[in-house]
Amino acid sequence: MGEEISAQFLAALWRLQDEAGLTNAQLARDLGCKRSYLSRVKAGGRKSNISYEFALRAARRFPELRQLLSPDVLDVTSSVTTISGESQEGGR
Numbered sequence: 372m373g374e375e376i377s378a379q380f381l382a383a384l385w386r387l388q389d390e391a392g393l394t395n396a397q398l399a400r401d402l403g404c405k406r407s408y409l410s411r412v413k414a415g416g417r418k419s420n421i422s423y424e425f426a427l428r429a430a431r432r433f434p435e436l437r438q439l440l441s442p443d444v445l446d447v448t449s450s451v452t453t454i455s456g457e458s459q460e461g462g463r
Contacts, residue, residue, distance in 0.1 A: 380426070380439040385413065387433045402428045 388398050395413070399406040404425060412421060426444055430436040437445065 377439065380429075380436060381412070381421075383436055383439055384429050384433065387435070391433075398432075401432050404428075 393401070395409050396406050399409040402409070402425065408425075412425070423444055426440060430440060
């Protein structure tokens with residue numbers, strides 16, 4: 372996904388996770404992704420490949436993150452790449 376998901380967004384997500392007292396397993400469940408995916412994102416291994424779906428689910432879980440997403444991410448209405456890497460029609 373690239374530059375649309377900033378380091379600031381991810382830092383805020385990890386801060387909110389910590390404030391909510393969520394483990395990686397709990398956050399992964401809340402976001403509908405595998406714990407291994409979340410761990411790779413946290414380790415920085417997936418920063419350039421974070422899916423729109425991951426970002427949108429995180430913003431649904433923590434609404435304050437929406438302000439950190441670019442309009443391009445928020446306005447997704449066509450096909451997006453899912454967390455599993457499959458194409459999914461539709462947006463939000």
